[in-house]
Amino acid sequence: MEIFTGRPENSDNRLEREMRVYDLLDSLGIEYQRVDHEAAMTMEACEAVDEALETVMCKNLFLCNRQKTAFYLLLMPGDKKFKTKELSSQINSARLSFAEADDMLKYLDIEPGSVSVMGLMNDKDKAVRLLVDEDVKAGDVIGCHPCVNTSSLKIRTSDIFDKFLPSVGHEAEIVHLVGE
Helix, strand or coil: CCEEECCCCCCCCCCHHHHHHHHHHHHCCCCEEEEECCCCCCCHHHHHHHHHHCCCEEEEEEEECCCCCCEEEEEEECCCCCCHHHHHHHHCCCCCEECCHHHHHHHHCCCCCCCCHHHHHHCCCCCEEEEEEHHHHHCCEEEECCCCCCEEEEEEHHHHHHHHHHHHCCCEEEECCCCC
16 A cells, blocks of 8 residues: 555545545645555454554444434444443433434435444534543554545644644544443
8 A cells, every 4th residue: 555645646536525525634734644555344344444544444333322312433443342321421421322424424424334423523513422431642653534535644632632633623622432
């Protein structure tokens, strides 16, 4: 896998949602490394990407409550197991489940397999609450998709928290997940 610095040289065969991510990152002066690859639909498929970018891709889960009145984007280390009960108690929400694909598209303009913190740039109504595991926050870099699962980015964690999130009007709530 070839590592590139910055955006693709041309936008041929690239989705508009992906190019909007590069536009925003560039406008904020956020540096990033990028690899292009086959669609990564599982955490196992991300292992080669992890190796190429020398990082661990973030596990991004799009969740909702039973009534579908509250939506959450959870960023956690890819090697941690997710336990609904563990998170529910921390955010005072009963019965979390995975949100539907239609909701991903509606709120984040992303499709299954492409969930990423970058999708928050499309959440104009601030309907999604960002939850970040403390281990992700403590890391130097975050590996994520640019709203498509055929490219992956390596971005400094500080740039996500200090530049990206303020620019899209979101704040992160830090959570503690044991995941054993």
